[in-house]
Amino acid sequence: MRFFYTVCAVACASLTLSAPTQRKSYAGTKVYRIPTGNQEQTDQIANMITTLGVPTWKSAKVAFSHVDVEVSKDRLKAFHDALKQISPQLDSQLITMHDDLSVSIAKETEGMYNPFRDAFAGFANAAWFNNYHTYADHLTFLNDLASTFPNNAKVVTGGTSYEGRPITGINIFGSSGSGTKPAIIFHGTVHAREWITTMVTEHVAYSLLSNYTTSTTIKSYVDKYDFYIFPVVNPDGFVYTQTTERLWRKNRQPPPSGTCYGRDINRNWPWKWDVAGGAAAGDSPENKGLAAFINAKANSAAGAKLYVDWHSYGLYFMGPYGYSCSANAADKTEHTTLEQGFAAAFKAPYGKTLKTGPICSTIYQVSGGSVDYAYDVSKIKYSFTPELRGGSSGSGFVLPPAEILPSGIEAYEGVKYLLANMV
Structure with missing residues (x-):
């Protein structure tokens, strides 16, 4: 670390301290x-x-x-x-x-601004996962999901970004209506450059909703839990990757002093925090809103059952703790079983193998991380973070559009395993 x-x-x-005014070139x-x-x-x-x-x-x-x-x-x-x-x-x-990274980025985004290669406007469908999309189109997709499945979905907000954008998500619920069952909370795109996490979390949402009336198993999961899926929890950074600097990671919050622009939202949670995570623990508007949302669900009568913070890349599925390699979660044995089960389900469609274990000892030490906060502070028993595929050809963050759907399918298989085996 x-x-x-x-x-x-x-x-x-x-x-x-001033933001660049031109798109960063990656030519050569x-x-x-x-x-x-x-x-x-x-x-x-x-x-x-x-x-x-x-x-x-x-x-x-x-x-x-x-x-x-x-x-x-x-x-x-x-x-x-x-x-x-x-x-x-x-x-x-x-x-x-x-x-040549500029060539790879051009291929990654070639369908993003082409309406003839996009989903049909006003109706959420699987064509959405053929290519990446602008931030505005992601908001439209969430609204289309809610309109297409009005009996099981509505758009929600989990806070506001530094630049004033709402942190928009989709609430998926079953026959009892919204807010009556234990919460499952998914965060995507906390790190702005990890575009595949946006698409994967949306694929999970789409799959749950589109299969609700045709699969008794999926219906049982949606009837049992309230899902709150936020595909882009760092909207300012995400927009910045699409307009100015594709590999930007953090939010767009200026520092109180110095030249290190932006906060790493996944180092800014107010628990086991370190100075590298901002000027103060939880000082980003995004963290404030997300923490308030999580705690409101965790402290409600129904409570919260599962938290997953989706990342890329590296092929991992990990649980607490990140802040220490010697501290053990009270539920470590159960976490280990679920991590290994998720990995087996994830591997089934395309053979991708995940490494599992506590964050610190599996990948590296993380201070002020979301998983530790959700587990220790919000008391969400099942708190995990995946690192998704980086491409069959080693593409890393700039993953070809052809890998969107396979990424979504393997992640959805892992999610279904968790839903079937959490107690």
Whole structure:
């Protein structure tokens, strides 16, 4: 985690307080996967990345793993020279994830502004999952869901962003009506660049609603729980990725001082917080609204049963804790069973294997994280976070549209396992 924060500090040092006015160009930018050897070499690679200030897509916690980095064309020579100094073999072992990131982004978004490749206006249908969409179209889709399935869905709001956008979600409910059953809460796109989580959470919502009248099993789940699915909990950052900087991660809240623009919403929850998560614990408007919504459901008569914070990428399904690798959740045994069951169900359609376990010991330490907050503060017994697929060809955050539907299908299988096995 120190590695992540150091890279963040280097990146932030080059920013100004004013937001860029032009779309960032990724022309000639390459994304590489660096295989890591022993711990000494892993540390050398981490130091090299910090020195060069290249953005990290995926960091290595332990030896004999890999690091994914984004290298702009003006830093390519320095990057390759530095890598060869660590080991001449390393440079030849690089895996190219994106040979030209701008080309990959163009392919990712080619259907986004084409109405002939979109879902039919006013009616939610499966064609939606053929390509990615603008933020405005996502809001329309949620409203279309509520209009298409008026007896089982309505649009809800879980707070307001720094720039004043509502954090919009869909409430899915059964025959007893809204607000009468234990809550299940899903968050997507807390990190703005993780577009696949927007589509996956919407796919879960669409699948539950479209199968309610045809599947007795799905009907039993929807009748048993109240679902609150928020596909984009970081709307400002999400819009920014679509208009200005595709790989932006945080919200768009300016700092009180310094040059590190934005808050990482998943480091800002007011529990086991660290200074890297903002100026103060829970100081982002997004966190304030989301925490209030979660706690209102958790403290209601019906309570809250499940919280899932969807992320990409890396293929993980994890539970508490993130803040400590030595602390154990009181429900760890049950969490382990559910994590492994989710992973088995997730694997069934396409063979994707998930690593499971507590966040800290499985991937890295996370302070001020949502899962720990939901579990310890909101007392939601089942609190998890997946890291979805990064593409069969190693696409990472810039996942081709062809992988949207498979991502949704495998995630939905995992969700159905949880719904069938939570007690």
